[in-house]
Amino acid sequence: MTDPTDVIPTEFFTDPGPNPHVAAAEYRSRCPVHRIDVPPGAEAYAVLGNKTVEEALGDARLSKQVENLPPRYRHRAVTNSLLVVGNLGFADPPKHTRLKEPIRRAFLPGRIARLRPRIQAIVDDLIDAFPEHGEIDLLTDFALPMPLTVICEYLGIPVADRPLFLEWSYVLSQDPLQHDEAELKAASEEFSAYFTQLVAERRTDPRDDLLGAIIRAHDAGVYSETELLSTLLLLIIAGHKTVANMLGNGTALLLRHPEQLALLRAEPERIPTAIEEILRYEGSAAWASLRVAAEDMHLGGVDIPQGSFVHLSLSSAGHDPEVYDDPERFDVTRSPNRHLGFGHGPHFCIGAPLGRLQGEIAFSALLRRLPGLALAVPAEEIAWLSDSSLSRGLESLPLRVGEKLPR
Numbered sequence: 001m002t003d004p005t006d007v008i009p010t011e012f013f014t015d016p017g018p019n020p021h022v023a024a025a026e027y028r029s030r031c032p033v034h035r036i037d038v039p040p041g042a043e044a045y046a047v048l049g050n051k052t053v054e055e056a057l058g059d060a061r062l063s064k065q066v067e068n069l070p071p072r073y074r075h076r077a078v079t080n081s082l083l084v085v086g087n088l089g090f091a092d093p094p095k096h097t098r099l100k101e102p103i104r105r106a107f108l109p110g111r112i113a114r115l116r117p118r119i120q121a122i123v124d125d126l127i128d129a130f131p132e133h134g135e136i137d138l139l140t141d142f143a144l145p146m147p148l149t150v151i152c153e154y155l156g157i158p159v160a161d162r163p164l165f166l167e168w169s170y171v172l173s174q175d176p177l178q179h180d181e182a183e184l185k186a187a188s189e190e191f192s193a194y195f196t197q198l199v200a201e202r203r204t205d206p207r208d209d210l211l212g213a214i215i216r217a218h219d220a221g222v223y224s225e226t227e228l229l230s231t232l233l234l235l236i237i238a239g240h241k242t243v244a245n246m247l248g249n250g251t252a253l254l255l256r257h258p259e260q261l262a263l264l265r266a267e268p269e270r271i272p273t274a275i276e277e278i279l280r281y282e283g284s285a286a287w288a289s290l291r292v293a294a295e296d297m298h299l300g301g302v303d304i305p306q307g308s309f310v311h312l313s314l315s316s317a318g319h320d321p322e323v324y325d326d327p328e329r330f331d332v333t334r335s336p337n338r339h340l341g342f343g344h345g346p347h348f349c350i351g352a353p354l355g356r357l358q359g360e361i362a363f364s365a366l367l368r369r370l371p372g373l374a375l376a377v378p379a380e381e382i383a384w385l386s387d388s389s390l391s392r393g394l395e396s397l398p399l400r401v402g403e404k405l406p407r
Contacts, residue, residue: 008036008046013311015386016286021328024048024316033300036311039073044309045302050320050340052300053312056291058345062310063294064090070292070307082188083172083237086223086230089289089347096346099227102217103235104350106154106210112353115154119358122149123365124407132404135376138397142366143247144240147358151239154354155232156209157198164194169237173391192229199228210235238351243358245284245393250275250363252382252397253282253330255375260332265367274332275359279341280318281330286392288312288343314340315392365407372402 012023013036027034032049047053056062066074066084084090088099105111126142136142144166152159171187199215206212211232218228254261254274264274293308304310317340319327324334342349349355366373375382376398383395 006030006034008034010037010040012036013038013046013287016315016384018380018382018384020286020315021319024313024319028316028320031301033302033304038309038311042070042073042309043305043307044311045299045304047300047310047312048316048320049300050317050323053288053314053317053340054344056299056310056312057288057340057343057347059297059299060092061293061295061297062291063092064289064291064347065092065095066090066290068292068294068307082191082226082230083233084230084290086227087234088231088350089234089238093346098222099231100350102213102222103210103231106213107350107353109353112357115150115354116357116361118153119150119361120365122146123362124369127365127369127404128407130370130401130404132401134401136399136401138251138399139244139248139394140396142362143244143251143397146247146362147243148236148240150243150354150358151236154210154239155235156202156207156211161194165236165240168233169241172233173237173241191233195229195232196225235351238349239354241391241393242284242351243355245391246275246278246355246359247362248394248397249282249284249392250278250359251366251373251399252375252379252394253278255373255399256379257330260330261367264332264363265371268364268367270332271360271363271367272356273335273337275356275363276337276339276341277330277332277334278359280324280334280337280339282392283314283318283339283341284392285341285390286313286315287390288314289390314343369405369407370401370403371405372400374400374402376400 008027028048032047032052034046034048036044036046038044047056088096091099123146126146130136130141145162148162148165149159152162168187168191171183172191174184202211202215214223214228214231217223223231254264264270291310291312293304293306293310296306297304321327342352382397385391385393385395
C-alpha cells in the first residue's frame, strides 16, 4: 500500500491549472492509486493509471448511489443537488437499468444520425453570425450555444430559455460536497419549479419528443417526480457542457499544433479520428463522477475501506505511457486510440453518438469556413475553468476570425 503520508493535495482535484498532466505523471509513476484529501478530511483515493481506472469503471463494488455515501456527506448531497439524487448517472443496477431504459432508444446511433441536417444548420447559423475579420469568444459565441440548442430542440424544450439553462447548469454541475450549499439548493429549486410548470403544460399539449417520452415514463410509474426532474437536468448538462468543452479544448489544441490543423484542413475525413485524440489528450471531464466503495476492496495494489470516496482520473488515464506511445504528443492520426473519455462499462456515456456527431459537424464547418482562424491571445493566457472538478474546459477562447467562407 502507498505510504499514508503520500496524500495528493486537494488542489490537484479542484483546480489543476493548465497542465495537470505533469503532476499526474509523477504520482502515477509511483503508484496507480493514491490517498487524496477530497472531500477534505474524508477517506478518499485517486485512481490515476489507465488500466486501473478502466477496471474501476466496471467494478460493481464502486457505487454511484448517494445512499452509499458516508452518513455525514449523504444529507448534504441529497439536500442540495438535484443532479445526484435521481438519474442514471448516479445509480447502480437495477435502478440504473430502470432509469436508462426510457431514454436509451433516443440515443441510438441510427436515430442520432437523423439529426445531422439540423445540427449542420445550427452550426452554420452560428458561424454566419461571426463578424467578418473580427474577434469572437468561441465559448460564448459557438461552443456553448451550439450543443445547448441541439439538446433543447431534441428534448423538446424552449430554446428561448437557453440562458436559464446555462446558469443552472453552471451551478448544478458543481460538486455538492465541495461548493456553496445555499447556491446549489436555490438553483435546484428554480430548475424544479421551471420544469414542473413545463411538464404540466406539456400534459395538456403532448408531443412525440424526448421530453414527452420522459413524461410518459413518469406517468407509467417508471420515474418518480424527482427522477423525472433529475433526468432532465442530467441530459441538459451532459448534453451541452461536455460538448462545449470538447469544442473549446479541441480548437485550442489544433491552433497550438498548426501542423495537425493543416493536416485536418487538407484531409477533413480524419476529423472523427481527431475527435478521439482530443478526448484522450484533453477530454471534457477530468474525473469520472461520484463513486464510493460499497465494501472493502483492493484496487491497484491499495486496500480501500468500505465507505471511501474513489475518484477516477480520466485525464491521467489518457496520458498513461503504459497504454499510449508518447502520450504527450498530440496526434490526430493516432490509431488505435481506445480512450476512456466517454467512460467504460455500465456507465459508458449514453450520449456518446450525439457528442461525436456534433464534434464532427462543428470542427468540419469551423475548419472549412474559417481558413484564417487564429488565437487572439498568446496561448499561455488561455485560462481554464475551476468551477467543477468534473469538468475540464476553458473559461474563454478569444479568436480572430479572418475570412469567412459561405456555408
